[in-house]
Amino acid sequence: MEKFGLSSSQVQESKAKYGDNRLVERETEGFWDKFKSNLGDPMIKILCVALIINVVFSILGATGVIKEGAPEWYESVGIAVAILIATLVSTFSEYKNENAFQKLQEEASQIFCKVFRDNQIVEVSINDIVVDDCVMLQSGDKVPADGIIVQGDVRVDQSVLNGEAKEARKKVMPDDYVEQDSSMDFLNEYKVFRGSVVCGGGAVMSVTTVGDKSVYGQIAGELQLDDDRDTPLKVKLSDLANGISKFGYIGGVLIAVALLFQRIVIHNGFEIARIIGYCSNWMTIVNDVIQALMLAVIIIVMAVPEGLPLMIAIVSALNMGKMLKDNVLVRKTAGIETAGSLNILFSDKTGTITKGQLEAVVFLDGGGKEYKSHEQVTGELGKLLSLSIRHNTNAMLSGEGQQLKVIGGNATERAILSFAAGKGEAVNVAAVNSIPFDSENKYSASQVEGDYNLSLIKGAPEKILSRCKYYYGSDGKRAEIGDGGAVAAKIDELASRAIRVLALAASEEKIAEGALPGGEWTLVGIIGIRDEVRPESVTAIREVRNAGIQVVMITGDRKDTAVAIAKEAGLLSDASSIVITSDELAKLSDEDLKKKIKDIRVIARALPSDKSRLVRLAQELNLVVGMTGDGVNDSPALKAADVGFAMGGGTEVAKEASEIIIMDDNFSSIDKAILYGRTIFNSIRKFIIFQLTINVAAVLISFVSPLLGMENPLTITQILWVNLVMDTLAALAFGGEPALKRFMQEKPKRRDEPIVSKYMWSSILTGSLLTFVISLVFLLSGFARGVFREDADNKFLLTGYFAFFIFTAVFNAFNARTDKMNLFDNISKNKGFLQIVALIAAVQVLMTYLGGAVLNCFGLVWNEWVFVLGLSVLIIPVDIVRKVIARAN
Numbered sequence: 028m029e030k031f032g033l034s035s036s037q038v039q040e041s042k043a044k045y046g047d048n049r050l051v052e053r054e055t056e057g058f059w060d061k062f063k064s065n066l067g068d069p070m071i072k073i074l075c076v077a078l079i080i081n082v083v084f085s086i087l088g089a090t091g092v093i094k095e096g097a098p099e100w101y102e103s104v105g106i107a108v109a110i111l112i113a114t115l116v117s118t119f120s121e122y123k124n125e126n127a128f129q130k131l132q133e134e135a136s137q138i139f140c141k142v143f144r145d146n147q148i149v150e151v152s153i154n155d156i157v158v159d160d161c162v163m164l165q166s167g168d169k170v171p172a173d174g175i176i177v178q179g180d181v182r183v184d185q186s187v188l189n190g191e192a193k194e195a196r197k198k199v200m201p202d203d204y205v206e207q208d209s210s211m212d213f214l215n216e217y218k219v220f221r222g223s224v225v226c227g228g229g230a231v232m233s234v235t236t237v238g239d240k241s242v243y244g245q246i247a248g249e250l251q252l253d254d255d256r257d258t259p260l261k262v263k264l265s266d267l268a269n270g271i272s273k274f275g276y277i278g279g280v281l282i283a284v285a286l287l288f289q290r291i292v293i294h295n296g297f298e299i300a301r302i303i304g305y306c307s308n309w310m311t312i313v314n315d316v317i318q319a320l321m322l323a324v325i326i327i328v329m330a331v332p333e334g335l336p337l338m339i340a341i342v343s344a345l346n347m348g349k350m351l352k353d354n355v356l357v358r359k360t361a362g363i364e365t366a367g368s369l370n371i372l373f374s375d376k377t378g379t380i381t382k383g384q385l386e387a388v389v390f391l392d393g394g395g396k397e398y399k400s401h402e403q404v405t406g407e408l409g410k411l412l413s414l415s416i417r418h419n420t421n422a423m424l425s426g427e428g429q430q431l432k433v434i435g436g437n438a439t440e441r442a443i444l445s446f447a448a449g450k451g452e453a454v455n456v457a458a459v460n461s462i463p464f465d466s467e468n469k470y471s472a473s474q475v476e477g478d479y480n481l482s483l484i485k486g487a488p489e490k491i492l493s494r495c496k497y498y499y500g501s502d503g504k505r506a507e508i509g510d511g512g513a514v515a516a517k518i519d520e521l522a523s524r525a526i527r528v529l530a531l532a533a534s535e536e537k538i539a540e541g542a543l544p545g546g547e548w549t550l551v552g553i554i555g556i557r558d559e560v561r562p563e564s565v566t567a568i569r570e571v572r573n574a575g576i577q578v579v580m581i582t583g584d585r586k587d588t589a590v591a592i593a594k595e596a597g598l599l600s601d602a603s604s605i606v607i608t609s610d611e612l613a614k615l616s617d618e619d620l621k622k623k624i625k626d627i628r629v630i631a632r633a634l635p636s637d638k639s640r641l642v643r644l645a646q647e648l649n650l651v652v653g654m655t656g657d658g659v660n661d662s663p664a665l666k667a668a669d670v671g672f673a674m675g676g677g678t679e680v681a682k683e684a685s686e687i688i689i690m691d692d693n694f695s696s697i698d699k700a701i702l703y704g705r706t707i708f709n710s711i712r713k714f715i716i717f718q719l720t721i722n723v724a725a726v727l728i729s730f731v732s733p734l735l736g737m738e739n740p741l742t743i744t745q746i747l748w749v750n751l752v753m754d755t756l757a758a759l760a761f762g763g764e765p766a767l768k769r770f771m772q773e774k775p776k777r778r779d780e781p782i783v784s785k786y787m788w789s790s791i792l793t794g795s796l797l798t799f800v801i802s803l804v805f806l807l808s809g810f811a812r813g814v815f816r817e818d819a820d821n822k823f824l825l826t827g828y829f830a831f832f833i834f835t836a837v838f839n840a841f842n843a844r845t846d847k848m849n850l851f852d853n854i855s856k857n858k859g860f861l862q863i864v865a866l867i868a869a870v871q872v873l874m875t876y877l878g879g880a881v882l883n884c885f886g887l888v889w890n891e892w893v894f895v896l897g898l899s900v901l902i903i904p905v906d907i908v909r910k911v912i913a914r915a916n
């Protein structure tokens with residue numbers, strides 16, 4: 028093999044002179060930038076305007092311009108502090124979780140390249156590549172830096188750089204070539220550029236430009252476009268938010284009108300003369316209008332569920348670390364949200380359902396004789412076997428002796444090369460032409476010259492055997508293969524044992540212009556490869572199917588081999604299960620295939636185009652579709668699917684097309700991704716129950732109070748605290764809910780299913796109406812007033828009511844987080860919930876004793892606390908009764 032690359036000392040010299048391959052990171056939004064952005068929220072702006080007006084009226088009141096009804100100075104201070112705290116807490120939560128999310132993604136998404144160093148091929152991080160490094164490029168790789176081709180040739184997709192989808196061929200630069208073109212000439216047939224994707228062929232590139240000086244680095248700001256799009260869940264949440272906002276706007280206006288009616292009409296005993304006299308004081312009227320508008324704004328702020336987007340960010344970030352530990356990397360939050368709603372999952376077999384640790388375990392010669400290892404194949408046949416394996420592959424050997432290992436290529440290539448690694452006699456040949464493996468054609472070929480002048484072909488037996496008239500005997504002499512019955516029988520036997528096979532053949536004709544050699548071929552033999560089913564995949568497939576998700580295994584194997592593996596994996600469990608080949612699939616019309624999709628369990632001898640077709644037809648049936656893949660040709664199907672699962676060991680282009688990367692290529696990790704998706708959806712639903720219950724109750728009591736001749740029992744600063752509790756703090760509390768196995772027993776959610784279910788509405792209406800009724804009893808009944816100490820302003824009664832409202836919300840949080848009768852179900856797995864609830868309770872108690880006139884809170888004595896907590900806890904038994912009734916129905 029020709030030697031390439033740098034020594035360790037040369038790497039350090041190059042790094043010192045030219046730098047490494049890191050790109051300057053795009054600046055992210057800092058904490059204070061995010062804080063200023065949150066202050067620009069329309070509702071915060073309205074509150075700030077209201078605050079300024081309040082300050083003005085406080086000054087007018089203090090100077091005697093307004094004789095009565097002017098707000099106290101400390102009320103303005105309270106509003107300002109409440110706005111500041113709410114914005115700071117919200118900003119801190121967003122900043123912390125978004126940065127944690129981004130950091131985890133960057134660490135797990137690191138790209139590694141195959142680089143020649145110290146006369147060996149090693150895997151190096153893309154950031155550590157330096158000028159003059161020699162990098163191996165294979166199908167599916169991303170070009171890591173700008174450079175020139177020094178060996179081989181490749182076809183690359185440069186569309187990310189120049190927008191042209193047409194593949195460009197790149198080849199070795201001649202020694203006498205004089206560059207006259209600019210560095211950004213993408214048509215230069217000798218140059219490759221960072222960011223482009225290798226679509227076919229194999230080559231070695233020498234790096235000429237790294238990091239920000241590369242073409243990609245220079246235009247990276249333009250390339251790093253935000254391609255996030257609204258997910259189905261976000262669309263549902265937006266619809267819900269719009270509906271709630273309308274409720275808030277209408278409620279705010281009605282409450283403002285009700286307050287003015289109370290101040291102007293009810294307060295004056297419905298007497299016309301008194302009303303006219305009251306209205307003659309224009310400053311008082313203006314003050315009342317301002318107070319009504321401020322209250323309306325606060326009600327709208329509380330009703331508008333700005334916590335919903337924050338909830339998604341928090342729950343995604345909190346689950347990101349957990350998922351990464353389970354080998355699931357979320358590239359786009361759309362993926363994990365949608366994974367919980369999958370109806371059908373098309374899964375690759377190799378490395379996903381099976382272990383992916385392919386091992387070549389048997390060799391058959393043309394006469395049907397079986398060899399268990401390469402050492403048993405001796406003489407001339409052994410040489411031809413070594414030749415066929417070593418010189419028609421994308422995999423390579425690295426190291427020597429005990430350090431010898433196989434790298435590059437795909438799993439099948441590595442397994443076959445391992446069969447011959449370090450064994451057999453070396454032959455002196457050089458590859459002069461090749462045809463890379465293509466999943467459509469299912470073969471690869473290489474033409475060699477030297478000790479042997481042959482074209483070597485490797486591929487699916489049905490593609491090879493029909494062209495073979497002869498086979499090589501153990502002495503290397505050719506013999507007629509006849510009808511090939513002995514070999515065919517052996518292949519069928521291996522297939523029944525779940526061993527997949529590839530045929531090796533040779534021809535004395537040359538490869539011409541990418542076409543296979545003509546003439547009569549000679550069979551070298553058949554290689555049998557085994558890939559055992561993962562034990563955990565059997566369990567995971569059963570769980571996914573029990574979750575109502577149809578699993579379809581897609582494989583390039585023969586039908587017999589595919590059936591054997593599918594049975595072992597538990598996919599063929601009933602008589603209606605359909606196993607179909609790519610050829611049979613092609614003969615079906617779209618309408619006929621749609622009728623069969625629900626019963627298909629296995630696609631054998633599959634082509635990449637089959638995947639895209641299956642995704643399209645399943646989506647036309649209104650199914651939520653998941654697709655796994657690892658190769659370049661899988662990318663269209665991965666991108667078209669609702670959720671694309673790329674394998675961690677797959678090509679970079681497949682990863683780019685996916686929403687989720689399965690780092691260990693294991694089906695059980697897909698099972699976990701679906702579970703986390705359902706967990707996030709359920710956590711958001713719990714949050715909505717909690718939030719809407721408070722929303723509806725607060726709006727109802729704020730609307731009815733003025734109509735009953737009372738001031739709003741909750742002040743503006745108190746309502747802002749309620750808003751903080753139900754948005755940011757609640758999002759943190761429910762965001763940490765654990766992933767429970769029972770979620771996998773739920774049916775998949777329909778695309779058009781509303782996010783608020785009937786069960787949720789029953790909980791929301793029960794809780795809010797109960798809170799409203801108890802509020803009326805609390806504020807109007809003589810019994811309640813008898814519990815609290817008497818004073819002219821009812822300050823102890825109103826302090827008690829504020830505490831009641833918050834503690835009712837706290838107790839209802841336990842109701843909302845589970846549909847079980849046991850409110851402490853799995854609560855130990857979400858310690859953050861208990862911490863947040865304890866924090867809310869502690870702050871509420873402190874506010875009661877330290878709030879004073881600013882927060883309109885005054886210390887309660889023990890019997891008043893007993894009354895408050897006794898009424899607050901009533902929401903728990905009432906909701907348990909509701910759950911019993913809901914279950915019965």
